Amino acid sequence: MAKVTVVIPNYNGKVFLNDCLKSLRKQTFKDFDIIMVDNGSSDDSISFVKKNYEEVQVMDLHENTGFAHAVNEGIKASSGEFVFLLNNDTICDERAIEALYKAMNSKKMLFSAQAKMLQVKEPHNIDDSGDLYCALGWAFSPGRDKDNKYYSHREAVTSACAGAAMYRKAVFEEIGYFDDAHFCYLEDVDVGYRARLYGYINVCEPSSIVYHVGSASSGSRHNEFKVELTAANNLYLIYKVMPIYQLILNLPLILLGIIIKHAFYSSKGLGKAHVKGLLKGFSKIHKNSDKRVPFGRRQLLNSLKLQLELWINCARRVGVV
Numbered sequence: 655m656a657k658v659t660v661v662i663p664n665y666n667g668k669v670f671l672n673d674c675l676k677s678l679r680k681q682t683f684k685d686f687d688i689i690m691v692d693n694g695s696s697d698d699s700i701s702f703v704k705k706n707y708e709e710v711q712v713m714d715l716h717e718n719t720g721f722a723h724a725v726n727e728g729i730k731a732s733s734g735e736f737v738f739l740l741n742n743d744t745i746c747d748e749r750a751i752e753a754l755y756k757a758m759n760s761k762k763m764l765f766s767a768q769a770k771m772l773q774v775k776e777p778h779n780i781d782d783s784g785d786l787y788c789a790l791g792w793a794f795s796p797g798r799d800k801d802n803k804y805y806s807h808r809e810a811v812t813s814a815c816a817g818a819a820m821y822r823k824a825v826f827e828e829i830g831y832f833d834d835a836h837f838c839y840l841e842d843v844d845v846g847y848r849a850r851l852y853g854y855i856n857v858c859e860p861s862s863i864v865y866h867v868g869s870a871s872s873g874s875r876h877n878e879f880k881v882e883l884t885a886a887n888n889l890y891l892i893y894k895v896m897p898i899y900q901l902i903l904n905l906p907l908i909l910l911g912i913i914i915k916h917a918f919y920s921s922k923g924l925g926k927a928h929v930k931g932l933l934k935g936f937s938k939i940h941k942n943s944d945k946r947v948p949f950g951r952r953q954l955l956n957s958l959k960l961q962l963e964l965w966i967n968c969a970r971r972v973g974v975v
Contacts, residue, residue, distance in 0.1 A: 658755060658820070659687035660738045661728030663721055665693040669741035670867065675707045677711040677745045683752035686738070689713060689731055691724040697703040710906060720837035725816065727828060741817040743867035745774065753862035757808065765829075765854035766821045768814035769862035770797075778802050781866045782818075783810030784858035785843055786969035789904045790911030791892055793843045796970065797858075802912060807861050812963065813846020814856045818864040825854060834895075835942045839880065840887040847895045851962055853955045881919055885931025890938045897949045897957055898975050904961075907968065 660678060664671065673689075678688060688710045692700050694717040703710050712807070713727055729737050738751060750769055757767040758962070771782040783797030783805045795815070797805045802834055811941075814821075829848045832841045846856045890906065891903070919928040947953060 655733045656685050656687040657727075657734050658736045658751060660686055660688045660740055660751070661708075661725055661732060662688065662690045662742055663693065663724040663728070664690050664695060664699055664742045665718055666695045666697045666699065668697045668699040670696070670743040671699060672706070673701060673745050674740070674742055675710065677748075678751075680748045681751050682747065682749050683755055686751060687711065687733065687887070689728045690742075691715065691726050693718040693730045695721070702849040713909060714715050717804035718903050721816075722832040722836045722838065722841040723834045725746065726834065727824060728830045729821075729831065732823060735823060736820050738820045739816045739818070740864075741866065744771075744818055745865040746818075747865075750818070750862045750864050751820075753859055756856065757859040757862070758820055758822060759955060761777030761855065763853065763855050764822065764857065765825050765849040766814040766819050767859045768811075768816075768819035768857075769863075769864040770802075770858060770860040771815065771818055771864050771866045771975055772802060774865045774867050777865060781868055782815045783860075784809065784856070785813045785815060785846070786967040786970065787812040787843060787847060787964065788971050789907040789961075789964040790914070790968055790971065791888060791904070791908040792911055792915075792970055792971060793840060793888075806857065808860065809858050811846075811856050811858050812850065812960075812967070813843045814858070815880065816842035816845075817866060818862075825849060825852075828852060829854075830945075833942075833945060835890065835945065836887050837883065839884045840891055840967065844887075844891050844894065847891070847941045847960075848947060851947055851956045853952065853956055873949070876919075876922055876924060878924060881924045881927040882931035882934065884939055885915070885928050885936035889935030890942065893939045894946050897954060900957055900961060904964065 693712045773779045773781045780797040
């Protein structure tokens with residue numbers, strides 16, 4: 655049984671798969687297996703992988719079930735203690751898995767450790783260094799577009815970016831898996847925040863480097879599909895992970911955050927998509943009301959710690975600190 659299982663969700667990503675899988679063959683850490691979960695691709699991704707990468711186990715879901723459902727299928731089929739979720743549009747440095755494996759073994763309460771993701775086209779720039787969540791109801795990556803010299807030490811984050819992150823498989827049984835209702839976007843923030851409520855830790859491990867193309871499936875950083883789904887998922891996330899006291903406490907800032915986001919998206923001609931997403935968010939809450947975190951004593955105590963971080967992250971996001 656391999657110590658690590660690499661799970662690669664794929665949807666029409668044939669153009670990226672060769673570079674991604676070739677980089678896995680060059681890893682210094684060898685004790686891993688690979689599962690590619692295909693979401694009904696029509697670009698011959700499956701036949702390409704079966705022909706050229708016989709070591710990869712292919713799971714064919716026959717239709718696009720979304721990122722969250724796809725990775726859940728891969729995680730449940732994995733055999734290792736750790737699962738390394740990896741986007742298909744990535745290229746791993748040869749020590750990427752080794753560095754994450756060492757990080758995960760350094761602390762038992764680590765739920766996830768993500769690689770420092772660099773931009774393929776501008777490799778001196780950071781693509782993602784982990785997500786912070788703030789009281790405005792925003793998740794953001796503080797390292798995005800900054801020079802690679804930053805974030806050179808392991809740092810705690812609210813949640814790891816699931817595009818290149820290693821997770822402790824056993825914890826999913828305790829806190830729940832990725833939420834299928836998200837489909838894609840913010841599902842990694844949701845699961846990382848839930849882990850924090852249970853007392854676990856998430857970090858970015860900068861000695862693990864993964865190069866990322868970015869927006870390979872949706873096409874750009876801002877588009878109607880992404881704006882609509884992100885707006886819906888964010889409302890749903892807030893409902894799921896915040897106890898009543900926290901919802902009331904943060905409501906003014908959450909409303910301000912929504913207004914600021916709407917002004918921003920409207921300036922890009924995406925205001926209607928944002929409103930549509932917010933309406934879908936309320937519908938998603940209604941349909942999935944049973945998925946709210948059960949707030950016992952443990953979760954409530956950890957939510958108090960997280961609340962302080964939400965305020966600090968808010969100040970950090972607007973440039974006060």
